[in-house]
Amino acid sequence: MSWTDERVELLKKMWGEGQSASQIAKELGGVTRNAVIGKVHRLGLSNRNSTGGAKSAEPKEKPAAAAKPVPKPKVQPKTEPARPITPPAAKSADGKPMLPARKQIIPAGQPLPPQPSANEISPEALAKVNEIEKKAKRLSLMELTERTCKWPVGDPATEDFWFCGLSVQQGKPYCEAHVGVAFQPMSARRDRKR
């Protein structure tokens, strides 16, 4: 494959959108992320700045520490600035699927008060979840990848919040156990006559 105008244009577009080199490579096909990165550099858009074409040569290293800028506005109250509450949504590789904003099912803790939707999950699956949660990697949002289970555990507003992080099942966003509770067969949830 060669860098045709079209391909270069797509490259520019995607890079501009903040897509990663590997994602761009995947989209283009026939090239590796290295090829993409190499091209990006040759095109001179490695550093997304001025559209005017002015190339800012990076000194790369500060010459010396002669002057003391000290541009410190000096403002840092000790109070926490209200948490943004990280959404459970995780980045999707090709920016397509995206999790359907699953509210808070989180059958995480052991002795959880019966939740309206959570109690429809099969006991077996629940037990399984409780089991693996002990083995969870407990990843932070930033540590998640396409291959780590994105099942959230705990309250995002607290420190006690993490993602399962185990290896996901092929194609799914969760590990085997969490897939079990996340994707219930229609037939399986046909009960609760009570």
Add this chain to the structure above:
DNA sequence: CCCTGATTCGC
């Protein structure tokens, strides 16, 4: 371990 971009250098 997975990933990211940056750089080098033979082609």
Add this chain to the structure above:
DNA sequence: GCGAATCAGG
């Protein structure tokens, strides 16, 4: 110009 190999970082 190209991109695999390598590097440096998360």
